[in-house]
Amino acid sequence: MAPRVLVSDKLSETAVQIFRDRGIDVDFQPDLGKDKDKLLEVIGQYDGLAIRSATKVTEKIIEAATNLKVVGRAGIGVDNVDINAASKKGIIVMNTPFGNSITTAEHAISMMMAVARQIPEANTSTHAGKWEKSRFMGVEVTGKTLGLIGCGNIGSIVADRALGLRMKVLAYDPFLSEERADKLGVHKVELDELLKRADFITLHVPMTEKTANILSAENLAKTKKGVRIVNCARGGLVDETALAELLKSGHVAGAAFDVFAEEPAKENVLFNLPNVVVTPHLGASTTEAQENVALQVAEQMSDYLLTGAVTNAINMPSITAEEAKVMGPWIALAGHLGAFVGQMTDEPIKAINILYDGVAADMNTAALNASAIAGVLKPANPEINMVSAPVVAKERGIKASTTTQGKSGTFDGYIKLTVVTDKRERSIAGTVFSDGKPRFIQIKGINIDAEIGEHMLYTTNKDVPGIIGALGATMGAHGVNIANFTLGRTGIGESAIALLYLDQPIPEPVVEELKKTGLFQSVRPLEFDAV
Numbered sequence: 001m002a003p004r005v006l007v008s009d010k011l012s013e014t015a016v017q018i019f020r021d022r023g024i025d026v027d028f029q030p031d032l033g034k035d036k037d038k039l040l041e042v043i044g045q046y047d048g049l050a051i052r053s054a055t056k057v058t059e060k061i062i063e064a065a066t067n068l069k070v071v072g073r074a075g076i077g078v079d080n081v082d083i084n085a086a087s088k089k090g091i092i093v094m095n096t097p098f099g100n101s102i103t104t105a106e107h108a109i110s111m112m113m114a115v116a117r118q119i120p121e122a123n124t125s126t127h128a129g130k131w132e133k134s135r136f137m138g139v140e141v142t143g144k145t146l147g148l149i150g151c152g153n154i155g156s157i158v159a160d161r162a163l164g165l166r167m168k169v170l171a172y173d174p175f176l177s178e179e180r181a182d183k184l185g186v187h188k189v190e191l192d193e194l195l196k197r198a199d200f201i202t203l204h205v206p207m208t209e210k211t212a213n214i215l216s217a218e219n220l221a222k223t224k225k226g227v228r229i230v231n232c233a234r235g236g237l238v239d240e241t242a243l244a245e246l247l248k249s250g251h252v253a254g255a256a257f258d259v260f261a262e263e264p265a266k267e268n269v270l271f272n273l274p275n276v277v278v279t280p281h282l283g284a285s286t287t288e289a290q291e292n293v294a295l296q297v298a299e300q301m302s303d304y305l306l307t308g309a310v311t312n313a314i315n316m317p318s319i320t321a322e323e324a325k326v327m328g329p330w331i332a333l334a335g336h337l338g339a340f341v342g343q344m345t346d347e348p349i350k351a352i353n354i355l356y357d358g359v360a361a362d363m364n365t366a367a368l369n370a371s372a373i374a375g376v377l378k379p380a381n382p383e384i385n386m387v388s389a390p391v392v393a394k395e396r397g398i399k400a401s402t403t404t405q406g407k408s409g410t411f412d413g414y415i416k417l418t419v420v421t422d423k424r425e426r427s428i429a430g431t432v433f434s435d436g437k438p439r440f441i442q443i444k445g446i447n448i449d450a451e452i453g454e455h456m457l458y459t460t461n462k463d464v465p466g467i468i469g470a471l472g473a474t475m476g477a478h479g480v481n482i483a484n485f486t487l488g489r490t491g492i493g494e495s496a497i498a499l500l501y502l503d504q505p506i507p508e509p510v511v512e513e514l515k516k517t518g519l520f521q522s523v524r525p526l527e528f529d530a531v
Contacts, residue, residue, distance in 0.1 A: 003069075003305040005048035008033035008055045011074060015050075015294035022302040024048075040064050048072065048301050051080070059085040070304050072297040075100060075284055076383055078314055079207075087315045087529075094300050094312050097388040098153065099293035100284035105157035107283045108202050108232040109165075111256035114277045115228050116141055116200075118254075121275065139199075139253075142166045147198025149214060150205035150233070151176045151186065152381065152392060158202060159186050170194045173205075175380050177348045180397030195222040202230040203237050206381050217242035225251055232258040232283045235265075244269040247276065258283050314385050315529075319367045327363055330415070333430045333438035334368045336452050336528055337417040338375020340440070341426050343526050344458075345376075351399040351420040352376055358413030360431075361404035369402060372417055414441060443488070446497055450486040453501035456526040457511075461519055463489045463496040470517050471498060478510045 002025045007016055010030040019026035027046070032039055033055030043049070044066045051057065052074050062068070062085045071081055073095045086093050114120060117138035125132050146162045148155045151171040159169045169186040172194045181188040191214075194201070201223070205211045215229070215238040223229075229252060231238055240261055246252040247270075254275040260268055263281060270276050284290070296312075303309040310316050319327060334354075354372055356365055367386070374389035384392055393400055407413065416429040429442040430452075440450040444460075461467055468487070475482055484501035506525045514523045 003047040004045060004067075005050060005301060005305070006032070006043070006046040007050045008039060009050070009052035009074070010054075011050060011052070011294040011298070012291055014291065015074075015298040018295065018298035019050075019302060022306060024302055024305060036061070043068065048305055050074065050297055050301060053077065053080055055080065057081040057086070062086055062089055062091065065089075065091070070094060070301055072301040074290075074293040074297040078383070083315055092304065092310060092316045093314045094297065094304070094310075095314060095383075095385070096293040096296040096300075097312060097383065097385065098391075099296055100286075100289035101153050102157060103286040103289035104232060104283040105154050105161065106286075107258060107279075108154075108158050108204070108230055109161050111230050111232060111258065111277055111279070112146075112200055112202060112228070113141065115230070115254040115256040115275060118275055120277050141200070144168070144199040145170060145197055147194040147201040148172070148186065149191070149194070149201065149203045149237075150211075151181070151184070152204065153395065154233075155204035156184055156395065158204060159184050167200075170198060174346060175348055175377070175396055177350060177397035180395070183397070191219070192222060195219060196224060198224060198227060200228050200230065203233045205233055205237065206383050207234040207236055208380070208382055210380070212236055213239055215239060215243070220246055220252070223252065226253045228252070228254040228256070230256045232256075235259040235261045235263060241269050244273060247273050312385060312388070319364060323364055323367070327367060329432045329436045329438055330360060330363060331367060331371045332529075333432055334372040334415055334417075335375040336438055336440075337415060337428050337430050338372040339378065339528055340375075340428050340443075340458075340526065341417060341419045342376040342379040344426060344524060345419055345421060347421045347423055349376065349396075349398050349419055349421055351401065352393070353401045353403070353418040353420065355416040355418075356402065356404045356413070357409070357416070358405075358407035358411065360413035360415050361406070365402055365404065368415065369400060372415070373398075373400060376417075376419060411441070416442070440486075440499065443497055443499070444495070446488040446490055446495070448486050448488040448497070448499065450499045451484045451501055452528060453483060454528055455502040455505050456528065457498075457500040457502060457506055458522075458524045458526055459498045459500075459514070460521045461496050461498070462521075463491070463493050464519070467496070467498065467519060470514070470519055471500065474510060474514055474517075475500070475502075475506075478507065478513075480504060480506055480510060 004025045005019055007028045016028045043064050048070045050072045059082045068091050070092045076097050078095055081093050118136045122136040145168045148171040151173040162169050163185050170189045171186040172191045176188055217239050220242050256277040258279045300311045370386040373393050374384055374386050377384045411431045414429050414431040418427040430440045432438050481503040482500050483503050486499045489496035511523050
């Protein structure tokens with residue numbers, strides 16, 4: 001029986017035809033995604049669901065999707081899909097990570113030009129027959145300084161276009177190497193320097209805990225007087241209320257926003273302010289981009305449903321069906337090792353070195369590498385997956401190297417991952433036990449045996465009495481339950497580490513309380529994908 005796919009958003013007819021040509025029974029209902037009750041009623045009939053942004057694939061929808069095997073998002077953002085719920089139910093979630101990068105970058109440049117020359121206001125005035133030539137005095141972009149907050153895939157395209165306009169380009173991106181910056185022709189700076197120097201600021205970062213409200217009231221106050229700010233990335237990166245006040249005071253000369261903290265944005269503090277250009281989340285809205293991502297998602301979903309091949313999956317490695325049974329736990333381990341060092345590393349990464357020992361060396365190391373690199377990069381960019389991670393690493397000038405060797409120790413095989421920055425090297429090793437569960441077996445050269453959980457706490461300290469008591473008492477006082485507790489040290493009275501597996505995320509006040517004890521050199525909460 002042919003697989004059944006529901007297309008619940010507006011994909012092109014060409015994309016729908018790809019499903020048909022591949023022998024898939026496709027049900028094209030482009031408005032169904034807006035009716036969550038109807039979607040809930042029918043979703044159990046389908047093996048695949050192809051969407052854009054209108055369809056919300058909630059936990060409730062996933063629970064009702066008794067036959068669903070894959071969700072394909074035509075576009076990069078998967079905010080409208082409950083990834084955790086899908087993963088727990090074994091549903092693959094795919095996206096098309098690079099299909100609309102040029103379109104989004106071009107929109108940012110267009111918005112910058114529009115606000116520089118006040119084109120929308122001048123257009124409205126002229127249509128009204130006013131001919132207010134002296135009212136709309138613009139500024140040139142030639143010779144001006146553009147500040148990029150985020151210089152990844154889209155940001156680097158914006159940089160290239162801005163340099164073509166003879167602008168000077170500054171870039172703030174903790175994961176941008178100096179080598180990559182030189183190649184792009186941009187000057188890598190810290191955020192405060194960018195805010196102080198930029199005539200235009202444009203944002204190109206995902207929404208994470210670290211980037212949320214990155215242009216806060218405090219940071220907006222640091223900007224150069226007369227700055228113009230463009231956001232075509234994600235709503236919530238800018239304090240819209242604070243920006244509105246600075247626009248009214250004249251400190252900020254203009255703003256251009258395609259995304260908002262709350263969407264659809266029927267009302268917003270930026271609306272109807274002079275020299276504020278707004279569009280309804282059109283960053284990816286060109287004929288070419290919409291067609292590209294639609295065709296890509298149709299091909300990817302068809303490949304998976306017919307052959308088991310996985311491409312551009314958010315929650316599944318790109319490996320063959322035959323490899324999946326053996327490699328699954330090792331791919332999970334590689335991702336956990338990467339996630340550990342990725343969450344521990346705040347400075348630009350120069351290299352990722354991966355050693356495979358014993359049985360791990362005989363596996364598909366390309367897939368293992370992709371999982372490890374994705375783990376390293378994902379804390380800074382949650383949209384990265386196993387397919388896009390190696391590409392992004394290469395774009396950022398991060399050198400990835402692989403070494404394999406025969407069995408050399410107690411374990412049948414293990415993976416050791418080392419991240420290199422200008423300041424330090426940080427390494428961690430792990431293996432998969434006979435029960436199929438991944439374990440951390442070495443951190444900072446200290447041997448351990450640590451079970452991996454979704455919520456963990458890592459501390460470093462001198463080997464002195466009172467560490468276990470302080471950790472246990474503090475967790476107990478705040479109702480944080482410890483599922484597992486692992487200790488390691490280099491020697492009596494020397495360097496020591498502790499790794500706690502917790503039943504829930506550790507609140508920030510608990511972390512601060514531990515730091516204030518003076519017992520710890522570092523206290524770092526860590527989060528891992530479902531184990």
